Amino acid sequence: MSIKVLYFASLRETLGYSHETLTLPATIATLGDLRAHLAKRGGAWEALDVGRNVRMAINQEMAGADTAVADRDEIAFFPPVTGG
Numbered sequence: 745m746s747i748k749v750l751y752f753a754s755l756r757e758t759l760g761y762s763h764e765t766l767t768l769p770a771t772i773a774t775l776g777d778l779r780a781h782l783a784k785r786g787g788a789w790e791a792l793d794v795g796r797n798v799r800m801a802i803n804q805e806m807a808g809a810d811t812a813v814a815d816r817d818e819i820a821f822f823p824p825v826t827g828g
Contacts, residue, residue, distance in 0.1 A: 745815045752822035758791045776809030
């Protein structure tokens, strides 16, 4: 399964990537699985740890950790947005 992953705002700055294309192992079935997989890279990637406040979307729609990931999905990770 191949997906495109986008990183926005402070995550993009922390990770040094705006996007990447990944071929996922068969063990990655959900957004939560993907997030944990990326966080295991260590270092700056720990910004995606489950305990961190990170929002997720699949194909431009907000999604939760239990949402299934499919071939050719576009996944986005971003910090919560505040305004005032």
